[in-house]
Structures are given as C-alpha cells and as structure tokens.
Amino acid sequence: MKSPDQITIADVARHAGVAGSTVSYVLSGKRAISEVTRNRVLASVRTLGYHPHAGARALASRRANVIALVLPLRVGMQVPVVMQFAMAVVTSARSFDHDVLLVTSDEGPAGLRRIAASAMVDGILLMDVELDDSRVPLLRDLTRPSVLIGFPADATGLTCVDLDFHRAGQVCVEHLAQLGHRRVALLGAPPAVYDRGTGFAHRTRAGFTEAAHRHGVTTVTRPLPEGTAAVRQGLLDLLDRHPDVTALVVQNEAAVGPVLATLPTLGRRVPQDVSVVAICPDPFAEQTSPMVTSVPVPAEEVARQAVALLMRKLREDPVPDATLLSPRLTVRDSTAAPPPP
Structure with a gap:
C-alpha cells in the first residue's frame, strides 16, 4: 500500500x-x-x-494555486458573520485544489497592487465593498482576475456577487405591511459602516424606504452603535421619540439578541406589541427567544459562487458581470399583526 x-x-x-x-x-x-x-x-x-x-x-x-481573500478588518464589522464568509471561501477554494491567502490589513489600492505584483496568488476576492471604493479603479486595470463580494456604485467592468440587499430591505417591509403595520423602524448597522459607504447597508436602507413608501408605511431609520448598553440606549431613545412604532427591522447581527431582551423590560412584548424582523444568518435567528423572523445572509452560497466565478475567470471562461442572490424571508415567532389602536 x-x-x-x-x-x-x-x-x-x-x-x-x-x-x-x-x-x-x-x-x-x-x-x-x-x-x-x-x-x-x-x-x-x-x-x-x-x-x-x-x-x-x-x-x-505557471500558477500558485492560491487565491487572495482581501478582507480588511474595520470598525463596525460583525466578525462572526465575516468569518462565516471566510471559512466558506476556504472550503470552496479547496474543492478547486486552491488555498487561500487571507489579507486583513486595510491597505486600499496599494495593498491590492502589492498582492497582484507578486507571484503568490492567481486571483483576488474582495470583501467589505464600499459604494465609492478606492480599490475599484485599480481592479479594472489589474492583470490578475478578481471577484467582489459586494457591489460598488459603479460595477462596470467588474465581476460582483452578493445577496440582493436592496430587495432584502423591501421583503422585510412587505411582510410587515401585509400584517398591518404602518409605523416601522430600521435599526441598521453601526454608524461607521454607513459613514464609510459600505454598500450592503446603504442598499438595504434604500430598499426598506422605497417599499415603505409604496405600501404607505411611515418609517424611522437609524444606525445602532456597538455594544449591548448602546443598543439598549438606542432602542430606548427610539421608542421614547416614536412610541407608535409597532415593528422593527434589525440589520445588525450583534444587536438582535439585545433588542429582543430589552423590549420586554420596556413593557413591549414580542410579537404582541412589537414585531421584529432581522437580516442575519439563520443561526442567529434560530437561537434567539423568541426565534426571529428573518431574511438570512447566505454566506456559504455567496462565497461558493464567488470562488466558482474566480475559477472560471482563471480558465478564461465567460462570466456574468453581476450575480445577485434573491432574498427569502423565513417567518418565525417574532412577527404578528400590530396591537389594536
């Protein structure tokens, strides 16, 4: 043997x-x-x-059989979710006999230029894509193939894949509007995520606002800071200013648990007084009490498709410019019709 x-x-x-x-x-x-x-x-x-x-x-x-995953660790990022993406990229790359070089420093275009100039990697995957991303112009000129997990404002000449976050925001509002809610708040990512123009956060907010207008729903939108105490204070301020809010959409995985724990202490039962929908991976939604209605972030599927697209580009096969995964809403125990006026 x-x-x-x-x-x-x-x-x-x-x-x-x-x-x-x-x-x-x-x-x-x-x-x-x-x-x-x-x-x-x-x-x-x-x-x-x-x-x-x-x-x-x-x-x-004439290949290294290594791809780079450029994942700068920045303020406001939800590390457990980010690691789901990273692990899925590694697993998918191994199925193509490729290893993954994880690049976490935030070097911008200079870092990309350094990676592309070396013989260490065959292609590049990028995460945490901003609407006005300074790395994008360079990507269009690199000889190394690349795929973005996320969409900049102008994706011309790029290969991008992600959950359709604009549609995800719409789906959340549509579900709540069908239940009869007419005053809904979006509790978004931490302020730093919006400040640097991260695409997924802005697209979700745009879809949320658009669908609310279409369904005659009045909205409040605000970012949620990091930390349990800050989440609690943010929720207190929101309900103090807008006591008629009957539903919350939470796009901040770390805040889902604190939001559900804080509401009963404010005399708001879930879902009898306030409904809650989250945009988060299924494990987050299934481990809360009550289990939360959610639009999952399909980290494994997005990563698998990103790696597959990069492998096709390495073979010089044609690939689509844009791959948007359709969101699906799973109804659980945290949403119901609003209380009578």
Missing part, C-alpha cells in the same frame, strides 16, 4: 477511471471539465490522500 507521499497522478487516474491528463486539468483548472468527472477525480484525490507538490504544481501550470 502506497503512502500519500507516493501516490501519483497516474494512481488517481486509475482510481477515478479517467486519463492522467484529465486529472491534471481538474487540479490545475486549465480546462473545463464536466462537474460529474471533476467530482469523481476529486473524490479519488481525497480517498487516496494525493497531495500534489506545490512547487511542481506551480511550475507545471
């Missing part, structure tokens, strides 16, 4: 029942291979424990 170090491409090819060149194409991504064949080859790779030598692999394909 051979050890993993002794396994060759020929061994993988025999195990998978394909030609050795097919195994090479699957591992290098140099040619399009059918999904069925690719999966069979990768299954044989895993079963036999084959690990191509990175140096030989790079020499053969």
Whole structure:
C-alpha cells in the first residue's frame, strides 16, 4: 500500500477511471471539465490522500494555486458573520485544489497592487465593498482576475456577487405591511459602516424606504452603535421619540439578541406589541427567544459562487458581470399583526 507521499497522478487516474491528463486539468483548472468527472477525480484525490507538490504544481501550470481573500478588518464589522464568509471561501477554494491567502490589513489600492505584483496568488476576492471604493479603479486595470463580494456604485467592468440587499430591505417591509403595520423602524448597522459607504447597508436602507413608501408605511431609520448598553440606549431613545412604532427591522447581527431582551423590560412584548424582523444568518435567528423572523445572509452560497466565478475567470471562461442572490424571508415567532389602536 502506497503512502500519500507516493501516490501519483497516474494512481488517481486509475482510481477515478479517467486519463492522467484529465486529472491534471481538474487540479490545475486549465480546462473545463464536466462537474460529474471533476467530482469523481476529486473524490479519488481525497480517498487516496494525493497531495500534489506545490512547487511542481506551480511550475507545471505557471500558477500558485492560491487565491487572495482581501478582507480588511474595520470598525463596525460583525466578525462572526465575516468569518462565516471566510471559512466558506476556504472550503470552496479547496474543492478547486486552491488555498487561500487571507489579507486583513486595510491597505486600499496599494495593498491590492502589492498582492497582484507578486507571484503568490492567481486571483483576488474582495470583501467589505464600499459604494465609492478606492480599490475599484485599480481592479479594472489589474492583470490578475478578481471577484467582489459586494457591489460598488459603479460595477462596470467588474465581476460582483452578493445577496440582493436592496430587495432584502423591501421583503422585510412587505411582510410587515401585509400584517398591518404602518409605523416601522430600521435599526441598521453601526454608524461607521454607513459613514464609510459600505454598500450592503446603504442598499438595504434604500430598499426598506422605497417599499415603505409604496405600501404607505411611515418609517424611522437609524444606525445602532456597538455594544449591548448602546443598543439598549438606542432602542430606548427610539421608542421614547416614536412610541407608535409597532415593528422593527434589525440589520445588525450583534444587536438582535439585545433588542429582543430589552423590549420586554420596556413593557413591549414580542410579537404582541412589537414585531421584529432581522437580516442575519439563520443561526442567529434560530437561537434567539423568541426565534426571529428573518431574511438570512447566505454566506456559504455567496462565497461558493464567488470562488466558482474566480475559477472560471482563471480558465478564461465567460462570466456574468453581476450575480445577485434573491432574498427569502423565513417567518418565525417574532412577527404578528400590530396591537389594536
């Protein structure tokens, strides 16, 4: 029995029942291979424990088999959700026999230029995309292929994928309007997220406001600072100024729990007095009490599609400019008709 170090491409090819060149194409991504064949080859790779030598692999394909995930850690970011994206990118990249270089420093265009100029990576994924993102002009000129997880205001000449946050804001309002709510508040991301023009936050707010106007719903929108005490104070101020609010849309994962915990202390039962909808990953929504009606942020699916698009660009296959995932609302225990006037 051979050890993993002794396994060759020929061994993988025999195990998978394909030609050795097919195994090479699957591992290098140099040619399009059918999904069925690719999966069979990768299954044989895993079963036999084959690990191509990175140096030989790079020499053969002139590739590093590494992609960069540029994820600057900034104020206001929800780290657990960000890590869901990062882990999903790593898992998806491994299915294409690529590793991931995580770049967390906030270097802007200079950092991108440094990464692209090296031989360390084959392509670049970018997260935390701003509407007026200073990295965008450079991306259009780089020779390395790139994919953005998020959309700038002008996405011309770029490949972008994300949840349709504009539609997500609309879906939340439509659900509450159908229940009969006519005074709804959006509790958004921390102020720093709006201040730097992060796309998802602004798009959600725009969709929320647009749908509210269409359905005759009066709205209040405000960012929520970080920290349980700050969330509680923000909610107190909101309900003191707008006591007629009967529903809240929360786009701040860290605030969902504190909002649900604070409302009963203010004499507001959920959902009998106030309904709550969250835009957050399912695990957040399912672990609250009561379980919250939500539009999930599909981190795994967005990451999978982003990696797949980048791999297609590495093969020089055509890709769509924009990939928007449609939001879905899951009704749970936190929404109901408003109390009678």
